Amino acid sequence: MTEQNIRIAIVGATGAVGTVALQLLKDRDWPAENIVAMASYRSVGKEIPYGDSVLTVVEATPDAFDGINVAFISADSSVSKALAPEVVSRGGLVIDDGSAYRMEPNVPLVVPEVNGADVEWHEGIISIPNCTTTPLAMALAALQAESPLTRVTVATYQAVTGTGASALQELKDQSAAIANGNEVSVEVYPHQIAMNVLPQVDDFQPDGYTNEEHKMINETRKILHLPDLPISVTCVRVPVPVGHSEAVHAEFANPISAERARELLGNFPGVRVVDVPNASVYPMPHTSAGLDEVQVGRIREDLSHESGISFWLSCDNLRKGAALNALQIMDEVVTRNRLPGAAATA
Amino acid sequence: MTEQNIRIAIVGATGAVGTVALQLLKDRDWPAENIVAMASYRSVGKEIPYGDSVLTVVEATPDAFDGINVAFISADSSVSKALAPEVVSRGGLVIDDGSAYRMEPNVPLVVPEVNGADVEWHEGIISIPNCTTTPLAMALAALQAESPLTRVTVATYQAVTGTGASALQELKDQSAAIANGNEVSVEVYPHQIAMNVLPQVDDFQPDGYTNEEHKMINETRKILHLPDLPISVTCVRVPVPVGHSEAVHAEFANPISAERARELLGNFPGVRVVDVPNASVYPMPHTSAGLDEVQVGRIREDLSHESGISFWLSCDNLRKGAALNALQIMDEVVTRNRLPGAAATA
Numbered sequence: 001m002t003e004q005n006i007r008i009a010i011v012g013a014t015g016a017v018g019t020v021a022l023q024l025l026k027d028r029d030w031p032a033e034n035i036v037a038m039a040s041y042r043s044v045g046k047e048i049p050y051g052d053s054v055l056t057v058v059e060a061t062p063d064a065f066d067g068i069n070v071a072f073i074s075a076d077s078s079v080s081k082a083l084a085p086e087v088v089s090r091g092g093l094v095i096d097d098g099s100a101y102r103m104e105p106n107v108p109l110v111v112p113e114v115n116g117a118d119v120e121w122h123e124g125i126i127s128i129p130n131c132t133t134t135p136l137a138m139a140l141a142a143l144q145a146e147s148p149l150t151r152v153t154v155a156t157y158q159a160v161t162g163t164g165a166s167a168l169q170e171l172k173d174q175s176a177a178i179a180n181g182n183e184v185s186v187e188v189y190p191h192q193i194a195m196n197v198l199p200q201v202d203d204f205q206p207d208g209y210t211n212e213e214h215k216m217i218n219e220t221r222k223i224l225h226l227p228d229l230p231i232s233v234t235c236v237r238v239p240v241p242v243g244h245s246e247a248v249h250a251e252f253a254n255p256i257s258a259e260r261a262r263e264l265l266g267n268f269p270g271v272r273v274v275d276v277p278n279a280s281v282y283p284m285p286h287t288s289a290g291l292d293e294v295q296v297g298r299i300r301e302d303l304s305h306e307s308g309i310s311f312w313l314s315c316d317n318l319r320k321g322a323a324l325n326a327l328q329i330m331d332e333v334v335t336r337n338r339l340p341g342a343a344a345t346a
Numbered sequence: 347m348t349e350q351n352i353r354i355a356i357v358g359a360t361g362a363v364g365t366v367a368l369q370l371l372k373d374r375d376w377p378a379e380n381i382v383a384m385a386s387y388r389s390v391g392k393e394i395p396y397g398d399s400v401l402t403v404v405e406a407t408p409d410a411f412d413g414i415n416v417a418f419i420s421a422d423s424s425v426s427k428a429l430a431p432e433v434v435s436r437g438g439l440v441i442d443d444g445s446a447y448r449m450e451p452n453v454p455l456v457v458p459e460v461n462g463a464d465v466e467w468h469e470g471i472i473s474i475p476n477c478t479t480t481p482l483a484m485a486l487a488a489l490q491a492e493s494p495l496t497r498v499t500v501a502t503y504q505a506v507t508g509t510g511a512s513a514l515q516e517l518k519d520q521s522a523a524i525a526n527g528n529e530v531s532v533e534v535y536p537h538q539i540a541m542n543v544l545p546q547v548d549d550f551q552p553d554g555y556t557n558e559e560h561k562m563i564n565e566t567r568k569i570l571h572l573p574d575l576p577i578s579v580t581c582v583r584v585p586v587p588v589g590h591s592e593a594v595h596a597e598f599a600n601p602i603s604a605e606r607a608r609e610l611l612g613n614f615p616g617v618r619v620v621d622v623p624n625a626s627v628y629p630m631p632h633t634s635a636g637l638d639e640v641q642v643g644r645i646r647e648d649l650s651h652e653s654g655i656s657f658w659l660s661c662d663n664l665r666k667g668a669a670l671n672a673l674q675i676m677d678e679v680v681t682r683n684r685l686p687g688a689a690a691t692a
Binding site for chain 2: 151152153155157171172175176178179180190191192195196197198199200204207208209217230231232234236238239240241245247249258277278280282283284285286287297298299300301302303304305308310312
């Protein structure tokens, strides 16, 4: 089975991540006849331009997955929970963007550059990490090659497309209302997001941390195979369309110089060092949007810890944070000949 | 000398901080005849409404400080350096908002709620901390009463008025341009700030930290009288008009429960606990703007450190971060009878 014969379903094809997934497939000249755009019944019949073709959205029902080799699901957890077993039972592979399966012991959680080999033990479902976890895990993996990680503290600056297309519209609408002196309407977030920042991403747990913060902690541990790594996170939403950023303070068993850290990060696949402070060259959401690589800069020795490294990263949350990572997982599965049924057709 | 007989000069009266200082004086019914609005020659003759009166801006020349008891200087460091000695030599007290004198050993750096007694040893100049340092020092002082601080890690979310009135205009102009589909013009910051975040506040030093980050570290140590406290900071500008926020991870010699931390912060003067996560009640720049108190929330035990507390704060950078703190320093000096010449007139 050559890769482009794989029949792909995009579940959530009209959403922010689904839209980028289709763009990435188009960039690969993936044939339109091997893509099925799926969404909820509300979007059925909607036509999505795809190169010279048009994809017509069909409803994501169980039977719609007949003959699908790979289903990318970017939708609510409840949708993943309902549909993923249907895909698997029909012989397809699920690559799930939601949190439903990430921490299941029989589901690999994969950033190919970090733990690509984990796809080997999938049982039909592979999860994509949270869009803040992926770039963090990549940068930490790069540095960890030099000395064992001992602790991580992170503060995030997350774009509204992490929430979805409706949040992007709300940011635009609120910004326009403020610019024109009109009243601001609040629907998607609990508070105004334009000209504001919200120290809340997802719901709160009784310990005072949000689900998002726990996701970052648990997922980073799983990807790095460090189940006890101490991590503390504060997740914050900022009025930015695309591009998650993170201020990271990482501690290691032994000191790593800033120069060596820059070298390790620069050599890591999928990471680009953007770090010329005196020329005001550093990662920003505005310049990371649309790029595939995780941008890392502000690399410096931690002034408060003898073997700490501080850095700043920005990453397109829809690409490497979601859709691109999903496609790369598919590539990894194909390379390792672990596509369901692949052994039979190879 | 009763307090309202004090003759005050506001240097930088047309700037973002000067404007708020005049508002605060008006709220106190400070008589217009005891206020001299000063600025550079470019603003001379400009009329600033002040209650039923009008203040006419005069140039901040040395002789303009004859008869001035207290000069608030909110201007470039070079202006402070040139004018402060002139005020002092004429018998006035300088309360300086800039960084020029903050780390001088004979200049107190004061947040009245934390180290008000330090005004006792002034020699004519008292400095106000950086607008990100003040709220941090207050929150840390509250917690430090329970157990010695051992380390602090901070990531900031700083409003554009920390830069000044021109930066606020740039944020507004850029936001309007984006809303209306026009080209964005960049002048004040090295990059677009609307719909973006910049991991740079002030210039860089050779160690990869910015001046702003070093200010926060050095000033926090000086105010808390902890010259060796390990602190690491990442300072970030966000597209917010007013209100600086900070994600803080603080470590102590002994564990402090989140409940006890909430109590300590709630009892500290000038701090308000805003912390009902399940109701999405937490500090935000949007709701801290215009308020005097530092808002602290997201108070929780640090999951990565056995005696760590994590929290989030927002503070009006023009009020407690600058103009209000300046007025409170004046109050502290008056209360302690340390106004120059006060002994003679008392």
